[in-house]
Amino acid sequence: MKQRIVTISRTYGSGGRIIGQKLAEDMGVPFYDRALIDRIAEETGFSKEMIENAEMKAKNSFLYTLATSLGGTEMPELTDSH
Template structure:
């Protein structure tokens, strides 16, 4: 049986197949894949309704509020001041804690939601970013969702902008920049299946390097 000792995080451009790749990687290694499931876990742990997590999912907020978040987070979000915090603060902090808790339960794949940043101090974390040419993504989204090329492009532009703003806002890194991740891969060039295979082989190599250290 194939196995890994790693926590794999996957950032992805919209339409690049990042979620599908994450699911296939998890299936190969026999581990869990968390995408929107992260929201459900965060909701259950925090007592905040799931719909609020979905509403705020990978959406940025303003920098002034962010500074307040980080000040509060340094003391733990369960402090007495938590109940007075704006909802977007609560969502961010609860999700961050859920990511860490799930990672602590063992190897898994986590898709999006700044998981690579939340687990930056974890030696077992291997971060990946999946991207692809815009035209390739437009064709894929148009075909998958029955959209016109213009509608597909609008969906991609809006979602990528939101994800980039959210990631850049909550981390000290840049969304999609190679230096922000351990591995960047072009699913448009390789195709979903071969991109998945390349990621699996990279994880195997990463696991071996941990053993040799």
């Protein structure tokens, strides 16, 4: 089975977390959110702030690197055209 990694960029109050949780449930895959950053910080000893700052740099982010190294493919960014 191919590994599936979906990332959702969202703004505060947009309901992205609920959408992500529902999508993960429907796809039968794990859901990760800020808890993953907390776990990485705990396991590596890096500060949460350092990990969050690194994560804001999309193509240089840890999760982007992890996703593409596991066989994920880059998809074009979907934006609201309004």
